[in-house]
Amino acid sequence: MKLIHKYQMNGFNIVMDVNGGAVHLVDDISYRILDFYEEKTLTKIIELLANEYEKDKVIDAYNELKELENEGLLFSIDEYKDHPSFVNRQPVVKALCLNVAHDCNLKCKYCFAKQGDFGGRAELMPLDIGKKAIDFLIERSGNRRNLEVDFFGGEPLMNWEVVKELVKYGREKEKPAGKNIRFTITTNGVLLDDEKINFINENMHNAVLSLDGRKDVHDGMRPTVNDKGSYDIVVPKFRKLVSQRPKDKYYYVRGTFTRDNLDFSKDVNHFYDLGFELTSIEPVVDDESNPFALRDSDLPMIFKEYEDYAIELAERQLKGEKNKFFHFTIDLNQGPCVIKRITGCGAGNEYVSITPNGDIYPCHQFVGKDEYILGNLNDEEIEIPEEIKSMFREAHVYNKEACQKCWNKFYCSGGCHANAINFNGDIKQPYDLGCQMQKKRTECAIMIQAKLMTQGQ
Secondary structure (H helix, E strand, O other), X not given: OOOEEEEEEOOEEEEEEOOOOOEEEXXXXXXXXXXXXXXXXXXXXXXXXXXXXXXXXXXXXXXXXXXXXXXXXXXXXXOOXXXXXXXXXXXXXXXXXXXXXXXXXXXXXXXXXXXXXXXXXXXXXXXXXXXXXXXXXXXXXXXXXXXXXXXXOOOHXXXXXXXXXXXXXXXXXXXXXXXXXXXXXXXXXXXXXXXXXXHHHHHOOEEEEEOOOOHHHHHHHOEEOOOOEXXXXXXXXXXXXXXXXOOOOEEEEEEEEOHHHOOOHHHHHHHHHOXXXXXXXXXXXXXXXXXXXXXXXXXXXXXXHHHHHHHHHHHXXXXXXXXXXXXXXXXOOOXXXXXXXXXXXXXXXXXXXXXXXXXXXXXXXXOOXXXXXXXXXXXXXXXXOHHHHHHHHOOOHHHOHHHHOOOOHHHHOOOOHHHHHHHHOOOXXXXXXXXXXXXXXXXXXXXXXXXXXXOOO
């Protein structure tokens, strides 16, 4: 299926060749011709545009578009479906989410983990379960060299000694196995101190720091267990961690926006004012029974917020500012591999989540849903149910009707499996509200690249 997507933003006429990945900036006449290009003859197009453009200019623009098509840069065919790396893929486990703490010291109102215990009892992961998890990752990773381990919760700092011991254990195991484990930690920051900051900066390849933005926004959604604000507790600690972070390691200050702060670009700018250059702010995911949950009626304002902020960020980057917004970061030169483009996160096959008692789930968002347990690390032989593995493995863009004709499918890779199931009861039916926001973010990200490419960087 040949697909293009064209849109206008910030003075640019942008045309995307969906299957090939080429992006074109075109003039007004070419943009207009593309309304008819596939279905009308050149003669008919000249007739349709007679009141707008001279005949010779229409012919020249049409021929330029035809040349792009002949070069495989426009209306290209989809070669991914039959690509050997997709057809013959043999997924191996390459990433773990280690839920080292099913407990938390905050009461975030939108928390999908129900304040850290995922609807069960509060518990911390014993060291032996953590070690078995790392052994499981290494044993199931095949020839994959680079592996990922994310310390997650709840709040992982509540099980700090186990975190440190597991990093040590991973380092002992990786070299003999020919592996390189990259550790990440996701934290709300309440328990950070100098010792933890130093250890994280020395040992964690990435650190995800949870902060929702302005003080009133953050405190409104992320109170402590005694219902006090947490902003003043965590911000100084995050600033210290980031100020001491080595240049070869990453971090993200990650927030969540809700109906209460649809002007979320102000929260992103607040991050920058605090000295945080690498930022992300995600849309809340919840049903409309919660007053802060996003609704279809919010989309026009959200779209405007994304677009206005993309224009602002492009200007900032042109001035040399280093600010980066996760959702507006896109690689138009290389992009993700074929399998990643088609299958997404790899949950249930390449990526799994481990709970404190050793249960294995397809990802952290399925924890607590017993029907999705893949096994337990304490089992003598771990036989992951083929039915569940297959369900996740086959939930790719070619098996999702809504994705097949979607121009954004190779950028979003079919969306979040958990959201599809939670909202639609079907892993092959994407969460539409999330799809709409992802499309807008892709458009914004490409516009920023166009701005930088044409005006100085």
